[in-house]
Every structure is written in structure tokens, then in C-alpha cells.
Amino acid sequence: MSRIPPPISKHEDNGVSFFETPGVDMLYRTCLALAEELAITQDRLDTLERVLSQRGQIDLEEVDHFEPDAHAESQKHCLAARLSENVLAPIKALVEQYEVRDPEAERGRPHEK
Amino acid sequence: MARNTQHEMLTSPSSRIRARQRFVLALKRNGEQLRRQLVESVDTRFSAPGNDAEGNFQQAVSKLYSEDAYRAVCLVKRAGQEMMWNTIGDAIDVELPRLKGLLEDAGKRDVGGSLNLRDDVSLPEEWTTARVHLQPGGYLRDDGDQDVVAGALYEEGGALYSRGQGVGTKESKAECIIRFLKGWKPDFQPRRILDIGCSAGASSVPYAIAFPEAEVHAIDIGKGLLRYAHARAQSIGVPVHFHEMNAEQIDFPDESFDLVVSHNAMHEMASFTQQAMFNESFRLLRRGGVCIHQDLPLKFAEMSPVRQADIMFDEWYNGELHWSDYAGTDCQAGLEAAGFDQANIDCKPFPLLDETMSWLLAAAEKTVSDEMS
Numbered sequence: 001m002s003r004i005p006p007p008i009s010k011h012e013d014n015g016v017s018f019f020e021t022p023g024v025d026m027l028y029r030t031c032l033a034l035a036e037e038l039a040i041t042q043d044r045l046d047t048l049e050r051v052l053s054q055r056g057q058i059d060l061e062e063v064d065h066f067e068p069d070a071h072a073e074s075q076k077h078c079l080a081a082r083l084s085e086n087v088l089a090p091i092k093a094l095v096e097q098y099e100v101r102d103p104e105a106e107r108g109r110p111h112e113k
Numbered sequence: 114m115a116r117n118t119q120h121e122m123l124t125s126p127s128s129r130i131r132a133r134q135r136f137v138l139a140l141k142r143n144g145e146q147l148r149r150q151l152v153e154s155v156d157t158r159f160s161a162p163g164n165d166a167e168g169n170f171q172q173a174v175s176k177l178y179s180e181d182a183y184r185a186v187c188l189v190k191r192a193g194q195e196m197m198w199n200t201i202g203d204a205i206d207v208e209l210p211r212l213k214g215l216l217e218d219a220g221k222r223d224v225g226g227s228l229n230l231r232d233d234v235s236l237p238e239e240w241t242t243a244r245v246h247l248q249p250g251g252y253l254r255d256d257g258d259q260d261v262v263a264g265a266l267y268e269e270g271g272a273l274y275s276r277g278q279g280v281g282t283k284e285s286k287a288e289c290i291i292r293f294l295k296g297w298k299p300d301f302q303p304r305r306i307l308d309i310g311c312s313a314g315a316s317s318v319p320y321a322i323a324f325p326e327a328e329v330h331a332i333d334i335g336k337g338l339l340r341y342a343h344a345r346a347q348s349i350g351v352p353v354h355f356h357e358m359n360a361e362q363i364d365f366p367d368e369s370f371d372l373v374v375s376h377n378a379m380h381e382m383a384s385f386t387q388q389a390m391f392n393e394s395f396r397l398l399r400r401g402g403v404c405i406h407q408d409l410p411l412k413f414a415e416m417s418p419v420r421q422a423d424i425m426f427d428e429w430y431n432g433e434l435h436w437s438d439y440a441g442t443d444c445q446a447g448l449e450a451a452g453f454d455q456a457n458i459d460c461k462p463f464p465l466l467d468e469t470m471s472w473l474l475a476a477a478e479k480t481v482s483d484e485m486s
Binding site for chain 2: 025043047
């Protein structure tokens with residue numbers, strides 16, 4: 001069989017958007033990135049609980065009512081920021097693509113009609 | 114020695130990276146299950162009695178890609194592959210100095226293997242830009258004299274990719290060939306063995322273990338793959354001689370091998386390269402020698418149009434250069450054209466030990482009559 005062209009064309013960088021509206025691809029990718037981050041957290045938490053319970057050092061009640069000090073609070077903010085950046089990375093890429101797009105390409109876009 | 118054998122060239126990822134890899138593996142497995150489930154459903158409707166669309170490949174492509182669900186599973190497959198390379202790449206980055214150190218030490222180990230790189234191997238133009246399975250930098254990635262990244266990515270990515278596809282890990286490809294060979298020719302004791310397209314060398318090593326009296330040579334076109342393969346084999350302590358050579362024109366004398374093998378190499382070759390490899394197998398074998406070329410049992414002629422349309426994903430969006438070429442080729446005819454007698458050729462699917470799937474084995478023996486014809 002000779003080389004068959006793909007049903008959905010690839011971008012110049014060899015990437016591909018499977019949906020006609022690239023935003024849908026971005027949304028799926030955002031969800032996957034979020035799920036990856038959640039999986040890492042879940043895994044870490046599971047490890048910690050196992051280690052601490054093996055040592056008899058964990059009290060779930062205490063964990064539920066934990067009050068972070070200023071340093072811990074700052075670190076928690078950093079963690080939240082990193083998660084947010086990862087989840088928003090595909091949208092950030094979309095925004096950056098918009099920033100470098102030729103203004104001529106804007107003509108005829110549905111929302112500007 | 115199965116795929117998951119431990120050795121020093123493998124990384125020991127942090128718990129964070131391991132968690133990412135576990136997730137990616139789960140994502141790929143679940144995505145693949147959804148994909149198979151959907152394709153089966155579309156196939157059933159598409160091929161239903163009275164459906165005029167039956168039998169047309171282009172119509173099957175249009176049908177599949179008109180479904181949002183199919184586009185979504187395609188996206189998950191593509192994104193899962195990219196996420197896999199990201200997490201493996203991060204694990205390798207951390208340990209790169211150690212891996213380069215192991216390559217440096219490889220030559221000092223008293224094992225007996227060797228690494229023979231050169232700069233005069235002509236390569237197909239397409240390979241300079243190819244990213245098979247989307248591997249970052251491709252098989253020819255070469256970041257300098259100590260670079261082993263292409264091999265590290267190939268081995269670690271290959272293991273995760275196969276597990277995501279549901280391919281069995283209890284028996285390696287080489288072990289499967291060796292089991293086939295021992296059933297086919299129980300007394301066969303090769304003195305010189307050649308592994309064509311050896312990549313990271315994972316399939317070359319089992320021959321040196323199974324046939325300790327034999328001299329094992331392995332060739333590939335990627336310097337980074339070969340450096341890694343050499344360091345890997347030396348760290349395991351098994352002598353293999355790795356050479357930078359093209360399968361189309363192998364720089365060894367006529368009749369200098371008893372066993373010529375390849376593993377998952379045919380589907381990465383253009384049809385004419387595959388034929389050249391069969392021709393070289395015939396030229397390189399001594400009388401009584403055998404070649405066994407292993408690959409996926411992928412035959413367009415045996416698939417429904419929907420299944421054909423589905424597997425083309427790998428050529429269109431997963432970097433496979435010659436997927437459709439391979440799915441349309443006839444290994445039996447190719448081996449006959451190379452000079453092997455029809456009666457001495459055996460091309461068939463051969464089940465893995467755990468029977469999770471079968472590999473296609475294209476095997477042939479070179480006899481006295483072949484040489485005289």
C-alpha cells in the first residue's frame with residue numbers, strides 16, 4: 001500500500017489537533033495533565049500514610065485538623081502554584097500561539113464577524 | 114533474560130517520577146482498552162449485513178474520524194505517548210552523568226564485547242528527521258561521543274510502551290525466537306550470530322547467553338543506540354560486538370554467519386530495505402545456517418477496513434514510517450526472492466510463552482541446493 005495521507009493534517013511542528021476546534025484538544029490535555037498531577041499526589045500521600053502508620057506515628061484525626069505555620073503555608077502555596085501552572089500549560093501554549101500569530105489570520109474568525 | 118531484566122544502565126527514578134510513570138502506564142492501558150472497545154463497536158456497525166459501506170478503506174477512515182469518541186481516544190493515545198517520553202526523559206536527565214560514566218567504564222571491563230562506530234554509513238534521508246513512536250530526537254539522536262540518550266530512551270520507553278499495549282513481558286522477543294529455534298532445530302549450535310537492527314541491544318544479549326560458545330555481532334545505524342547497547346551488554350557481563358552498519362549493505366564477508374536474526378525491525382523498514390535485509394541474510398549465511406526475522410503479525414489483507422483505518426494511527430500520528438508498507442508485504446515471497454528455497458521457508462505467527470499474543474517469525478534455512486541455484 002502506498003503512503004496514505006492522514007485524515008487530519010499535522011501542524012508544522014508535527015503536532016496534531018484531533019478536534020476541529022483546537023480548544024477541545026487543549027481541554028482534554030488539560031484534564032490529562034491534571035489527572036497526572038493528582039495521581040502523583042495520591043501516590044505520595046499513600047506512601048506517607050503507609051510509612052507513618054508503620055511507625056505508629058500517624059493520627060488521622062490530627063492530620064484532618066492540622067494548622068500550618070507560616071513556612072508550611074508558603075510551601076503549600078508554591079505547591080498549588082506549580083499544579084496550577086502544569087494544568088494551565090496547554091492553555092498557556094494557546095495564548096502564546098495567539099501572541100505570535102499573524103494578525104492577517106484573524107480576519108474572518110467567527111467571533112469577529 | 115526477559116525485557117524487564119535489571120542492569121546498571123537502567124534508571125532508578127525518584128518516587129515522584131515513578132508515580133508519573135505508573136499514571137502514564139495506567140492511562141495508556143485504559144486508553145488502549147477504550148480504543149479497542151470503540152473500534153470493535155464501529156467495526157460491527159460498519160460491517161453489518163446490508164451496510165453498503167462495507168469493504169472501503171477510505172469510508173472506514175471517514176467513519177472512524179467522524180466520531181468524537183474516536184478523536185478523543187486518538188488524543189489520549191498521542192498525549193499518553195508524549196507524557197511517557199517526558200517522564201522517561203526526566204528520569205534519564207537526572208542520571209545522565211552516571212550513564213556516561215558507565216559507557217566510559219564499559220571498555221575497561223574484562224567481558225570481551227566491543228563497540229565499532231564509523232562515519233561512512235549511508236543512511237536514508239528520512240531517518241534524520243524520523244521520530245518513530247515520537248521518541249525525542251529519534252533513533253539517530255547523537256549529542257556527542259559519550260551520548261547514550263537514544264538507547265536509554267529506546268529501552269525504557271519500549272518497556273513502558275509495550276506494557277501499555279498489553280504485550281507480555283514474561284518472554285523477550287529473543288527468548289521467543291530461541292524457543293522457536295530449539296523446537297525447529299534441537300541440535301543447532303551456531304558459531305557466529307548476527308542481530309540486525311539491534312537498537313539498545315536488549316535482544317542481542319540473550320543469544321550470547323543461550324549460545325555461550327558463539328560469537329555474537331549486532332548492527333544498527335544509531336550511534337547513541339549502539340553506545341548504550343555496548344555499555345548495557347558490558348555491564349551485564351555478556352560479550353557482544355556492536356557495529357554501526359546499515360541493514361541494506363552489511364559489511365561482513367559472504368557465508369560468515371550461522372544464525373541471522375532481527376527483532377521488530379521489518380516494520381521500521383521500507384519494502385526495498387526489508388528485501389535488501391533478506392538478500393543480505395542469504396548472502397551472509399553458511400550452508401545449514403538459518404535466519405529468523407521477528408515482528409508484529411500485521412497483515413492488512415486479514416483485517417476489516419475499520420481495523421485497517423485504526424492501525425494507520427501509528428503511521429499518521431505515532432511516527433511509524435513504514436507501517437502500511439510492512440502491513441502489505443509478503444515475507445515468504447521476499448525470502449524466496451532472496452534465494453531461499455520455498456520448501457525451507459517458514460513464515461507464521463508464533464505464540465509467546467504466556468500466549469498473550471503471537472509474533473510473526475519469518476524463518477528460512479540456507480541449504481546446499483540454494484547455493485547451487
